[in-house]
Amino acid sequence: xxxxxxxxxxxxxxxxxxxxxxxxxxxxxxxxxxxxxxxxxxxxxxxxxxxxxxxxxxxxxxxxxxxxxxxxxxxxxxxxxxxxxxxxxxxxxxxxxxxxxxxxxxxxxxxxxxxxxxxxxxxxxxxxxxxxxxxxxxxxxxxxxxxxxxxxx
Amino acid sequence: xxxxxxxxxxxxxxxxxxxxxxxxxxxxxxxxxxxxxxxxxxxxxxxxxxxxxxxxxxxxxxxxxxxxxxxxxxxxxxxxxxxxxxxxxxxxxxxxxxxxxxxxxxxxxxxxxxxxxxxxxxxxxxxxxxxxxxxxxxxxxxxxxxxxxxxxx
DNA sequence: CAAAAAACGTTGGACACCCCAACGAAGATC
DNA sequence: GATCTTCGTTGGGGTGTCCAACGTTTTTTG
Numbered sequence: 327x328x329x330x331x332x333x334x335x336x337x338x339x340x341x342x343x344x345x346x347x348x349x350x351x352x353x354x355x356x357x358x359x360x361x362x363x364x365x366x367x368x369x370x371x372x373x374x375x376x377x378x379x380x381x382x383x384x385x386x387x388x389x390x391x392x393x394x395x396x397x398x399x400x401x402x403x404x405x406x407x408x409x410x411x412x413x414x415x416x417x418x419x420x421x422x423x424x425x426x427x428x429x430x431x432x433x434x435x436x437x438x439x440x441x442x443x444x445x446x447x448x449x450x451x452x453x454x455x456x457x458x459x460x461x462x463x464x465x466x467x468x469x470x471x472x473x474x475x476x477x478x479x
Numbered sequence: 480x481x482x483x484x485x486x487x488x489x490x491x492x493x494x495x496x497x498x499x500x501x502x503x504x505x506x507x508x509x510x511x512x513x514x515x516x517x518x519x520x521x522x523x524x525x526x527x528x529x530x531x532x533x534x535x536x537x538x539x540x541x542x543x544x545x546x547x548x549x550x551x552x553x554x555x556x557x558x559x560x561x562x563x564x565x566x567x568x569x570x571x572x573x574x575x576x577x578x579x580x581x582x583x584x585x586x587x588x589x590x591x592x593x594x595x596x597x598x599x600x601x602x603x604x605x606x607x608x609x610x611x612x613x614x615x616x617x618x619x620x621x622x623x624x625x626x627x628x629x630x631x632x
Numbered sequence: 633c634a635a636a637a638a639a640c641g642t643t644g645g646a647c648a649c650c651c652c653a654a655c656g657a658a659g660a661t662c
Numbered sequence: 663g664a665t666c667t668t669c670g671t672t673g674g675g676g677t678g679t680c681c682a683a684c685g686t687t688t689t690t691t692g
Binding site for chain 2: 639640641642643644645649650
């Protein structure tokens, strides 16, 4: 016995946390390359999609919807505004707010981003069969949901 | 037709790349909290394990084994050395190299880290049944392997 | 054997994503 | 009218990943 518990690194490499980091990094790289054409990145895609979904909105609501920090939202919207994909105008009804609205270019860009994102995700899961992909995504979604502490009582 | 392609954000949130990012972030947080007791982080665990696996080794070989950048390896080893978990001595046979060796404290710490890591990973996959966990990890491992470009010829 | 090439550890810097604290301006509440 | 909250903004921190360059030492090569 006392079998050499040697492969400590292999054990780590088989850990879900390690694999998730690797896979996520791969996904980030693929998405990044795909979006590079538009000069945008993942957060831009999400925010642009959110603006498309919930019409003209204030930044704070946008942040609540997407989960981005207000600080980061500023930068993201600066980029989107500079690229003429959204407009940012003061809200006359509430002078604290900025009304973020999608432009025509923004809508078409969003379409391209969606397609690019889909392609990148197809490449990301290229190693799996369609059935496996479905299974994987379903399980992954449950892992990603962070419902802290379930039954405490 | 022209069915309201409204839920653009929901589509993004269902993307594997998005879910992977979320799940990986959750894993990083759990691992980070678990390892905080030892004052270490994920990379330290990996490098410590690699040193345990392939005996006294040079930093470069360690970097090749673990996939860490040489620049980052310096910092990681600085931390491990400061914590007396490894020793870093000049190699007499090759004065370019540093020989990294595990200390007794390093070995016991590695054992604790392994246990903490396992616990955190258990929490990470708490939402899945044992059978699902196995399936998930198997699929995830295939997604994480980044074998660029398969059959080109 | 001398010159060129490669590997070693180190430093400096960059990027992506995530999170927190504080501030002035403006609105809501009492 | 004073308090409290929300809004956008600025400043900062932290983790993980990656690249470029340098001086030193070893290896390869002409």
